Amino acid sequence: MAVATPAPATVPVVGRSREVELLVAALEAGAHVVLEGPPGTGKTTLLRAVADEARLSFVFVEGNAELTPARLVGHFDPAQVLERGYTPDTFVDGSLAEALRSGALLYVEEINRIPEETLNVLITVMSEGELHVPRLGRIVAAEGFRLVAAMNPFDAVGTARISAAVYDRVCRIAMGYQSASDEAAVVALRGPDVDEQWRAKVVSLVRRTREHPDVHVGSSVRGAIDVVRITAALAARRCCGITDWRTGLDAALVSLSGRIRLTESGSRTAEDVVRELYRAEFGEEPAPDDDGDPGEQGGGAPGGA
Structure with a gap:
């Protein structure tokens, strides 16, 4: 079960005052954000530092081809279902459900590596602010929920092009190499x-x-x-x-x-x-x-x- 916890103390962000300001402003405005840049440009460090400073809950998701909708959203525990049926108590929250319920930041690393069907789930959440789970019902995003994704635009191995539907629902912060x-x-x-x-x-x-x-x-x-x-x-x-x-x-x-x-x-x-x-x-x-x-x-x- 994914648990949203305060972001741990991180190495100080060096030379990213502009990006910090842009990210904080976007999150305060209620926007979802994609941090785009090559590896090692501090995307994760930047978000962890912002979350830590603002004392925001933080849920981390590693983006890869194995991230199915069920793994992201959650699932019903088979043994509990046999005993008690499809009830809210038998549902095990995934990272997305936990972030929605707690109003946390959901950080999806390498978003361009996740399957299209999983990406479609995120698109729906960003559009509607809620998630519909069969046999469970609606999970409405609590105040403060934001999606922040990161991607490396130069990596073509195991990645897919992010659709215009995703870019239409996020604000993009480009992060190049530092001085x-x-x-x-x-x-x-x-x-x-x-x-x-x-x-x-x-x-x-x-x-x-x-x-x-x-x-x-x-x-x-x-x-x-x-x-x-x-x-x-x-x-x-x-x-x-x-x-x-x-x-x-x-x-x-x-x-x-x-x-x-x-x-x-x-x-x-x-x-x-x-x-x-x-x-x-x-x-x-x-x-x-x-x-x-x-x-x-x-x-x-x-x-x-």
């Missing part, structure tokens, strides 16, 4: 304490993946967070500095090669692209005896790339 300084602030919040200039170069590396001609979809700021975290962990294991060239490259390969999506016409591998961008940002690998400290420069670090 370099904002992304560096996000990494500072979520990653270990490291040299500020080195962290800025990691963020710049990740931002380069979004502009490379062989890359169709680049990495989000999550890639930069992982580069910093993994570099710090590797540096501790290898007994070298966090700015060690080879250690940073290994961390970048692990963190970014699976996040970037190459163009279909290209013949290069993701690892090739990450190596190229890493060298463009951090320079060529220093010689082992540079500055007389092979541990700091990468000559003494184990592992190759």
Whole structure:
């Protein structure tokens, strides 16, 4: 059974004052909203922060092909039905029914991944403000109920085009990538304490993946967070500095090669692209005896790339 609970405390929203203002205004006006943008642009973080600040109940739904109308709305418990029949007490609320009854925010993640028949249920609720369940009757939306959906417009795998009927019933807030300084602030919040200039170069590396001609979809700021975290962990294991060239490259390969999506016409591998961008940002690998400290420069670090 889905239970609406106050949103937990979240990482502060960085550099999204305009989007916060727009979302709060739309919800106060009684509108349903779709947050549209690539992965890692803080869609979920933004909504959780707004819900937490306003002390709004929050029901989370993961959008995928398995989200049938019955899973979203709820169902009658078969064992209870046999004993007591189709009564309100034998109905188990799904996420939508719970949000409607409690006047909560219903957050549907990846709305473009859910089946059309499930999407039609949401369209009806947004239009009528109520839900009709066979053998149960009407569930009328309590004051405060809002639907907020999120979607990645660049993801074509396992997704469907959102119909005009959905867009006609929601307000759309586009969320692009943040500025370099904002992304560096996000990494500072979520990653270990490291040299500020080195962290800025990691963020710049990740931002380069979004502009490379062989890359169709680049990495989000999550890639930069992982580069910093993994570099710090590797540096501790290898007994070298966090700015060690080879250690940073290994961390970048692990963190970014699976996040970037190459163009279909290209013949290069993701690892090739990450190596190229890493060298463009951090320079060529220093010689082992540079500055007389092979541990700091990468000559003494184990592992190759």
